[in-house]
Amino acid sequence: xxADNDNVQxxxxxxxxxxxxxxxxxxxxxxRMYHLQVRQAEDYxxxxxxxxxxxxxxxxxxxRILDRNGVQLAGNRQDFRVVLIPERIDDLxxxxxxxxxxxxxxxETDARIRKDISRNRKFTPVLIADHLSWEAxxxxxxxxxxxxxxxxxxxETRDYPKDGTFSHIVGYVGxxxxxxxxxxxxxxxxxxxxxxxxxxxxxSADARLRGSAGRLKVEVNALGRVVREWPEAExxxxxxxxxxxxxxxxLQAYAAEQFEDDSGGAALMDVQTGELRALLSMPLxxxxxxxxxxxQADLDKLYKDPKKPEYNKVLGGTYPPASTFKMVVAMAGxxxxxINPAExxxxxxxxxxxxxxxxxxxxxxxGPIDLHNSIKQSCDIYFxxxxxxxxxxxxxxxxxxxxxxxxxxxGIAGQSRGIxxxxxxxxxxxxxxxxxxxxxNASIGQGFVLATPLQLCVMAARIANGQKAVQPHLVIGDAVxxxxxxxxxxxxxxxxxxxxxxxxxVPGGTAYRPGGMGIPxxxxxxxxxxxxVRGISAAERASGVIKNRDLPWKYRDHSxxxxxxxxxxxxxxxxxxxxxxxxxxxRAATIVRAMLGRALQSDGFDEAAAKNLLADL
Amino acid sequence: xxxDKLYQLDWFVPALVTVIGVVGVTMIxxxxxxxxTAGAQxxxxxxxxxxxxxxxxxxxxxxxxxxxxxxxYLGALALLIGVEFFGVSVNGSQRWLDLGVTRIQxxxxxxxxxxxxxxxxxxxxxxxxxxxxxxxxxxxxxxxMPVVLVMRQPDLGTSILIIAxxxxxLFLSGVRWRIIGTGAVAAAIALPLFFTFGLKxxxxxxxxxxxxxERDPTGASYHIIQSxxxxxxxxxxxxxFMKGTQAQLDYVPENSTDFIFTVIGExxxxxxxxxxxxxxxxxxxxCLYRAVQxxxxxxxxxxxxxxxxxxxxIFINLAMVMGMAPxxxxxxxxxxxGGTVMLAVMAGFGLVLSAHxxxxxxxxxxxxxxx
Numbered sequence: 001x002x003a004d005n006d007n008v009q010x011x012x013x014x015x016x017x018x019x020x021x022x023x024x025x026x027x028x029x030x031x032r033m034y035h036l037q038v039r040q041a042e043d044y045x046x047x048x049x050x051x052x053x054x055x056x057x058x059x060x061x062x063x064r065i066l067d068r069n070g071v072q073l074a075g076n077r078q079d080f081r082v083v084l085i086p087e088r089i090d091d092l093x094x095x096x097x098x099x100x101x102x103x104x105x106x107x108e109t110d111a112r113i114r115k116d117i118s119r120n121r122k123f124t125p126v127l128i129a130d131h132l133s134w135e136a137x138x139x140x141x142x143x144x145x146x147x148x149x150x151x152x153x154x155x156e157t158r159d160y161p162k163d164g165t166f167s168h169i170v171g172y173v174g175x176x177x178x179x180x181x182x183x184x185x186x187x188x189x190x191x192x193x194x195x196x197x198x199x200x201x202x203x204s205a206d207a208r209l210r211g212s213a214g215r216l217k218v219e220v221n222a223l224g225r226v227v228r229e230w231p232e233a234e235x236x237x238x239x240x241x242x243x244x245x246x247x248x249x250x251l252q253a254y255a256a257e258q259f260e261d262d263s264g265g266a267a268l269m270d271v272q273t274g275e276l277r278a279l280l281s282m283p284l285x286x287x288x289x290x291x292x293x294x295x296q297a298d299l300d301k302l303y304k305d306p307k308k309p310e311y312n313k314v315l316g317g318t319y320p321p322a323s324t325f326k327m328v329v330a331m332a333g334x335x336x337x338x339i340n341p342a343e344x345x346x347x348x349x350x351x352x353x354x355x356x357x358x359x360x361x362x363x364x365x366x367g368p369i370d371l372h373n374s375i376k377q378s379c380d381i382y383f384x385x386x387x388x389x390x391x392x393x394x395x396x397x398x399x400x401x402x403x404x405x406x407x408x409x410x411g412i413a414g415q416s417r418g419i420x421x422x423x424x425x426x427x428x429x430x431x432x433x434x435x436x437x438x439x440x441n442a443s444i445g446q447g448f449v450l451a452t453p454l455q456l457c458v459m460a461a462r463i464a465n466g467q468k469a470v471q472p473h474l475v476i477g478d479a480v481x482x483x484x485x486x487x488x489x490x491x492x493x494x495x496x497x498x499x500x501x502x503x504x505x506v507p508g509g510t511a512y513r514p515g516g517m518g519i520p521x522x523x524x525x526x527x528x529x530x531x532x533v534r535g536i537s538a539a540e541r542a543s544g545v546i547k548n549r550d551l552p553w554k555y556r557d558h559s560x561x562x563x564x565x566x567x568x569x570x571x572x573x574x575x576x577x578x579x580x581x582x583x584x585x586x587r588a589a590t591i592v593r594a595m596l597g598r599a600l601q602s603d604g605f606d607e608a609a610a611k612n613l614l615a616d617l
Numbered sequence: 618x619x620x621d622k623l624y625q626l627d628w629f630v631p632a633l634v635t636v637i638g639v640v641g642v643t644m645i646x647x648x649x650x651x652x653x654t655a656g657a658q659x660x661x662x663x664x665x666x667x668x669x670x671x672x673x674x675x676x677x678x679x680x681x682x683x684x685x686x687x688x689x690y691l692g693a694l695a696l697l698i699g700v701e702f703f704g705v706s707v708n709g710s711q712r713w714l715d716l717g718v719t720r721i722q723x724x725x726x727x728x729x730x731x732x733x734x735x736x737x738x739x740x741x742x743x744x745x746x747x748x749x750x751x752x753x754x755x756x757x758x759x760x761x762m763p764v765v766l767v768m769r770q771p772d773l774g775t776s777i778l779i780i781a782x783x784x785x786x787l788f789l790s791g792v793r794w795r796i797i798g799t800g801a802v803a804a805a806i807a808l809p810l811f812f813t814f815g816l817k818x819x820x821x822x823x824x825x826x827x828x829x830x831e832r833d834p835t836g837a838s839y840h841i842i843q844s845x846x847x848x849x850x851x852x853x854x855x856x857x858f859m860k861g862t863q864a865q866l867d868y869v870p871e872n873s874t875d876f877i878f879t880v881i882g883e884x885x886x887x888x889x890x891x892x893x894x895x896x897x898x899x900x901x902x903x904c905l906y907r908a909v910q911x912x913x914x915x916x917x918x919x920x921x922x923x924x925x926x927x928x929x930x931i932f933i934n935l936a937m938v939m940g941m942a943p944x945x946x947x948x949x950x951x952x953x954x955g956g957t958v959m960l961a962v963m964a965g966f967g968l969v970l971s972a973h974x975x976x977x978x979x980x981x982x983x984x985x986x987x988x
Contacts, residue, residue, distance in 0.1 A: 014788060041852040051862070222843075222866055
């Protein structure tokens, strides 16, 4: 019994011991509770708030791009889409089949939808199709009772309404590339449907057009599902600014019409301010296709077109300026004092340099010819002679002062420099030294000289302006620097301008057309150019140069023209290159004449104004 | 007769158990987003069924339960072996046995059965044999057999809940301190070996994650971090019923089962958490007192074993939720959603009540044997 008692006592003792131990553990747990819930409570409260709240980016509407008169060149259009919410779909196959009655779903789209579903949370909307027509969209809306989990949505997408007339200049938007996202830390770029400017003004003015993101405070659960939206946005989204261009959409469309099916480029600018009124590259392409993701077939078609619609010819295309370069050579000669305007040079149709023979476009020659007539009739022999007297350096110097061989930055990617070639350039490029023959070719704008339509327009504007080195600009509101003075003898310029007037307005001029610009009594000045794109062999010359019409399209001459109007009080200068458009007197002169006429008309210039100018003369 | 027993029943225990159970119903209601049928209702039904089971068991003579000790143990062992062959896997662990009408977790029954068997074993063992080789070996065998089976499932939490109360019963039976000391040293040597060779990789990962939570912030320790955020952000007074953002927005996984304490801590703060702990402490103190009042070794050890198991549930669960112990999957008894645990706990308290109700009953010693 004593053993039993011992045992009872042991049990009681040890039970108490255990009780104390248990109490200690409870105290330890309570201490831990105190530590977490009192001492560290503040930290954990912050963490809990971080868990709970999220900020959702609010995408601002993109600014529009408008022409000088407020006509929309790029805007935002209602876009209809259908999405599905995977967790609410009972039978995906049946749902897709039913939707495909309204919108075609290709096997690729089908695969993409399934991949998106498997990669995202079950409540994340997955796009079925976008850019739906209103008909398809409303048909799906009517069918909704039988399509649980399918959500028709309308949003905004970029829209270019002008049939591609501005595609090369305005550009287009697209989904940001990985590099864009790395470079630009704006949170907007990571929004699923956000697009940034990829080319043209869309790209150069992207910062202004984009606006800034707003932030919306939302309560999210552990899976990221938004439970509630906080009513007041933390930061309101700021809409993108509208960007006004100096361009005139009416004039641009008119110019595009003049080109018909031809390719090339044309520019028209204000000779005082440098505002570009038209900047056109032909043929056109539809920028809208790039916004919605262009199909491979469309892209192939675009790239295989020999007329290269996607290529920005007016800013990036370089062409031999041909005879339009003759003004530069003439001014350089006058400034150097090596020619006398009254001096006559005899044109026999060709001239010799060593054992090489250089031809005039007129096979039988112009006979004795002075400066005025050599421009009016575009004699080549005269300019070979001038070039030989002054050398390439002085020609290039004048070319640069006229705006050639340099980029006139408009902010648009893909502008070309053109080429004013010299010995250093030839050494670098071909590893050969400059020869006098090269100067001969350059003097008539052939050989190595290259210029863009924009540069030629600048050249015409500077000749027309006479004093200031006008620079082109495109966006209204952009800071325009004061133009430098060109420091060219006005007497010399008057000689050139007078000759350019004769080209257009005096019988015998290469571009003379009675009735001119379509405004009675209005007069213009200009210069034709016919850019040879193939070599003509001596044998061919002997047997008669093949007529352009008998050549394949891509071997025909480029047609060029530069000009300005009104002759007496220059207002606008324009340039045009029609690729393989044959002689400059034809296609290009017609287009420039039409553009100048239209620009003047829209500026309020009429017959009465033209008569006043004539009276002043 | 039954009326007398009902009158004599220690009603404090069922009352406390019910209060704690109702806390469970309330918190499950909150953690399931206020949907009554998503768990709270079920928990209340189980609580009521458990209540009747508890009282029913309490009224049955303690001699019946003493006689049932070994058969219950052997039966539970058979069920565990059944799990080995016919068990249903849930989350990679094979713990369930499908009986057609319902699924049960034999390991929960085993926790009670081990306590009963050990109590019976010591009851029959002469006092001086407690520290003898037969006493030690017999007790360890009773503990080891189910543990081996449970570890194969694998279930670290249940293994601990079988081993620890078993060892406590060894301690209470009066095993000499010298032997306890030797055992402790042996365990200290064996534990690292067990950690390396005895645990499944995911169990080892949990222990390592507990030791260094930065190891894997989104995986295993995500649970602990979110749990601590819930508790800590609750502060002293909590965010209010149904207003805990961690709970309502599902940041803490399993918060109607093992992690239900985070809902209490977040919505009722430290005040609520401590209140629940105090309720548990009162219940356990009461049980300790009842144990000492009993004459028979079986009754005393039965009450102590069941109380120890109950206390360990609480300790391990709270330590786990507060980031003091690895995530082992031990529920908070009576509060966490879960049927088998609820019934096992209720049955356990039924046995406690029965032992106390029949405390003056003479129980013959030395008549039973393990075989």
